[in-house]
Amino acid sequence: MSATPFESLEKTLEKHIPPEELKEVKRIMFGKDTKTIELPQCAVEAAAERGFDLQGSAFSASVEQLRQPRIVRVGLIQNQIVLPTDAPVIEQITALHKRVGEIVEVAAMCGVNIICFQEAWTMPFAFCTREKVPWTEFAESAEEGQTTRFCQELARKYNVVVVSPILERDEVHGETLWNTAVVISNSGSVLGKTRKNHIPRVGDFNESTYYMEGNTGHRVFQTQFGKIAVNICYGRHHPLNWFMYSVNGAEIIFNPSATVGELSEPMWPIEARNAAIANHCFTCAINRVGMEHFKNEFTSGDGKKAHTDFGHFYGSSYVAAPDGSRTPGLSRTRDGLLVAEMDLNLTRQISDKWSFKMTGRYEMYAEELAKVVQHDFKANIIKE
Numbered sequence: 001m002s003a004t005p006f007e008s009l010e011k012t013l014e015k016h017i018p019p020e021e022l023k024e025v026k027r028i029m030f031g032k033d034t035k036t037i038e039l040p041q042c043a044v045e046a047a048a049e050r051g052f053d054l055q056g057s058a059f060s061a062s063v064e065q066l067r068q069p070r071i072v073r074v075g076l077i078q079n080q081i082v083l084p085t086d087a088p089v090i091e092q093i094t095a096l097h098k099r100v101g102e103i104v105e106v107a108a109m110c111g112v113n114i115i116c117f118q119e120a121w122t123m124p125f126a127f128c129t130r131e132k133v134p135w136t137e138f139a140e141s142a143e144e145g146q147t148t149r150f151c152q153e154l155a156r157k158y159n160v161v162v163v164s165p166i167l168e169r170d171e172v173h174g175e176t177l178w179n180t181a182v183v184i185s186n187s188g189s190v191l192g193k194t195r196k197n198h199i200p201r202v203g204d205f206n207e208s209t210y211y212m213e214g215n216t217g218h219r220v221f222q223t224q225f226g227k228i229a230v231n232i233c234y235g236r237h238h239p240l241n242w243f244m245y246s247v248n249g250a251e252i253i254f255n256p257s258a259t260v261g262e263l264s265e266p267m268w269p270i271e272a273r274n275a276a277i278a279n280h281c282f283t284c285a286i287n288r289v290g291m292e293h294f295k296n297e298f299t300s301g302d303g304k305k306a307h308t309d310f311g312h313f314y315g316s317s318y319v320a321a322p323d324g325s326r327t328p329g330l331s332r333t334r335d336g337l338l339v340a341e342m343d344l345n346l347t348r349q350i351s352d353k354w355s356f357k358m359t360g361r362y363e364m365y366a367e368e369l370a371k372v373v374q375h376d377f378k379a380n381i382i383k384e
């Protein structure tokens with residue numbers, strides 16, 4: 001890393017490209033411009049005082065004759081861990097509750113309806129270590145754990161739907177651990193939970209040591225503000241995963257993540273955005289920020305020297321729309337709240353324009369895939 005941290009791609013483009021060319025560069029790279037939304041002064045001041053970035057963008061949609069606009073504001077929170085990774089477990093959890101709680105308060109000032117936190121937000125991303133202790137102690141009940149109770153209070157207090165991705169301990173099924181997002185309705189009740197379907201086995205992401213592949217399928221949650229789904233982190237590399245949430249009717253798919261620069265940063269701006277385009281829905285990609293250091297060295301069988309950190313979590317959270325436009329990303333280095341306003345009517349408008357679902361030929365793929373998964377499948381290659 002250079003002495004001046006590389007804050008974001010957008011800031012660098014703005015600094016170096018002349019304004020008339022910048023417009024074209026942005027149009028081609030980011031799609032139709034999003035509007036900056038004016039956020040209340042009290043929110044701007046609170047964010048500055050509390051040391052996090054606050055950004056607001058709005059997507060545009062056409063006015064329809066027969067339907068009223070369905071305007072929703074979503075909030076994406078990215079943050080560093082607060083305490084060192086060897087602080088007592090309960091202190092780490094409480095400190096993160098406090099930090100995220102103060103950001104949620106600002107989101108409420110900005111009129112956010114649905115808020116989503118980063119993957120495993122109550123803990124350091126310790127899955128690189130392969131050590132069980134104390135990390136499994138961060139796992140909690142999705143229905144009754146202290147984090148869910150904390151989120152229920154936030155939901156009731158601010159009339160906001162909360163998407164809370166945690167490490168789940170499932171006592172009913174032999175203490176199985178899962179990587180789970182709990183969805184809490186704005187009424188404060190737990191609407192349900194959805195589990196990470198695909199587990200990384202790449203670099204230091206040794207997550208299969210800790211929890212199992214999710215068994216909740218591709219459920220979608222009908223909230224007062226729209227139909228939402230959660231595709232957790234590594235699931236964003238799987239186009240069929242996004243697709244199935246969308247087939248079940250998701251209008252907004254959240255992608256709470258934890259990923260590092262060296263591994264995935266060039267893929268990050270493409271994957272969630274492409275999913276929004278391909279599935280006629282909004283997608284919200286959230287990544288944590290900062291470096292997390294662990295007491296003991298670890299290796300991951302990839303030839304790298306033993307090390308005590310994961311590398312740099314690069315933040316850059318953003319929202320993408322079905323028309324291919326996207327918001328500017330949050331910073332690569334700082335805590336932040338991204339507020340994005342969208343009219344959910346845009347999903348049908350773009351579907352009517354591009355018709356990817358209508359032209360999808362799913363029966364053809366269903367038939368072919370049914371053959372592909374057979375153990376005696378033979379690839380359809382014609383040879384001379």
Ligand SMILES: NC(=O)NCCC(=O)O
Pocket residue numbers: 119200205232233234235237257258259260263264
């Ligand atoms: N948390 C997680 O699944 N990370 C995997 C790495 C990546 O998908 O970029």
